Amino acid sequence: MGTRRIFLKRAGFSTLALSLPFAETLSAMNFERDDKILRVAIMGLGSYGTRVAEAMVNCQRAKLVGVISGTPSKVETWKQKYGIPDKNCYHYDNFDQIKDNPDIDAVYVITPNSLHKPYSIRVAKAGKHVICEKPMALNAAEGQEMVAACKAAGVHLLVGYRMHFEAKTQEVVRQQRAGEFGETLFFQGLSGFRIGDPTQWRLNYELAGGGSMMDIGIYSINGARYMLGEEPTWVTAQEVKTDPVKFKENVDETITFQMGFPSGAVASCLSTYSLNNLDKFFLNGTKGFAEMQPSTGYGPIKAWTNKGPVEAEHITHQTTQMDEMAAIILDGKKPMIPVDGEEGLKDLVIIDAIYKAVKTGEKVMIS
Numbered sequence: 001m002g003t004r005r006i007f008l009k010r011a012g013f014s015t016l017a018l019s020l021p022f023a024e025t026l027s028a029m030n031f032e033r034d035d036k037i038l039r040v041a042i043m044g045l046g047s048y049g050t051r052v053a054e055a056m057v058n059c060q061r062a063k064l065v066g067v068i069s070g071t072p073s074k075v076e077t078w079k080q081k082y083g084i085p086d087k088n089c090y091h092y093d094n095f096d097q098i099k100d101n102p103d104i105d106a107v108y109v110i111t112p113n114s115l116h117k118p119y120s121i122r123v124a125k126a127g128k129h130v131i132c133e134k135p136m137a138l139n140a141a142e143g144q145e146m147v148a149a150c151k152a153a154g155v156h157l158l159v160g161y162r163m164h165f166e167a168k169t170q171e172v173v174r175q176q177r178a179g180e181f182g183e184t185l186f187f188q189g190l191s192g193f194r195i196g197d198p199t200q201w202r203l204n205y206e207l208a209g210g211g212s213m214m215d216i217g218i219y220s221i222n223g224a225r226y227m228l229g230e231e232p233t234w235v236t237a238q239e240v241k242t243d244p245v246k247f248k249e250n251v252d253e254t255i256t257f258q259m260g261f262p263s264g265a266v267a268s269c270l271s272t273y274s275l276n277n278l279d280k281f282f283l284n285g286t287k288g289f290a291e292m293q294p295s296t297g298y299g300p301i302k303a304w305t306n307k308g309p310v311e312a313e314h315i316t317h318q319t320t321q322m323d324e325m326a327a328i329i330l331d332g333k334k335p336m337i338p339v340d341g342e343e344g345l346k347d348l349v350i351i352d353a354i355y356k357a358v359k360t361g362e363k364v365m366i367s
């Protein structure tokens, strides 16, 4: 499909509906870009899948072309809303057939956590690129299987780390890498929200693989790594549970954890399902500091340093993420902060260590 037709379709116009001069003006403004589009099927049409689909309407390089869902009524709605043809609609039992569909390049897995690994591996075996939500899997062993399966299939494995493409986050990371804060020796990450419905999958160990740490604490782990630019060598962690009925065995309500890094930097973090408005990163160095609050919500993100506010336009995170992921897959672009399977695996290794530290009460070394 030519660039011109793509733009017109995205803009919701038919060629006939446009007067020629207006169409030519649009052409001059918008049609120079490359015609390469990543054609994506979303698996799991829930709350976040819906958000991603809405954000993709404004993408330049990624397009929603298919769905994989267990709920026929949602499929009908999405077909109407996004113009998805029947031949691009699958359910969990038959989506392996996607291998015979040349119109889908990638599948974005947005299901409960425990389904990430089995579904991602099936997608890879069908020869399609995998984009998988965080946490990439339930533990590092599962994550390794996913990385190996995608490598064997020759497909990309990317993780939905939308903050890695967010402009203010990238500017703070740029300043840190440029040494503008001096030696960064302390990071604080506070990640939490107050969870509602006790029957939801996030509080079901079989589907979630844990509690707040898997869902929201992972942002502080991941943030510590990209803000400090190092990988931790040890963790310590402590769990607090005020409601053992709601937060059953192995479903953590609140965990405080600490990480130590090769440079001598330390991170002190909180992951919780019991507090709202807890979304803050603080980075302190020998020459300056950066603070972000909110730091990982849907935005706008607010960031400032010892020199003043960090200014950047707010763009819907998932729109930028999907365009950048298209560039990674189609052009081989290297993102400023990685989003590949190895990156997802690093967070899972740390999560494993944190849970072990909670259970044993001991400092856990990470090799």
Ligand code: NDP
Pocket (backbone or CB within 6 Å): 043, 044, 045, 046, 047, 048, 049, 068, 069, 070, 071, 074, 110, 111, 112, 113, 115, 133, 134, 135, 160, 161, 162, 201, 207, 215
């Ligand atoms: P939801 O419960 O809203 O949606 C999950 C969807 O998965 C369901 O609607 C359903 O879609 C499908 N599904 C398949 N099997 C099951 C099952 N056994 N039980 C429940 N649902 C099932 O969850 P979210 O959309 O909030 O979260 C999905 C994933 O996205 C999680 O891994 C979460 O961590 C991640 N996430 C990431 C965010 C980010 O900012 N990066 C933000 C929020 C979530 P269908 O009916 O179509 O089959």
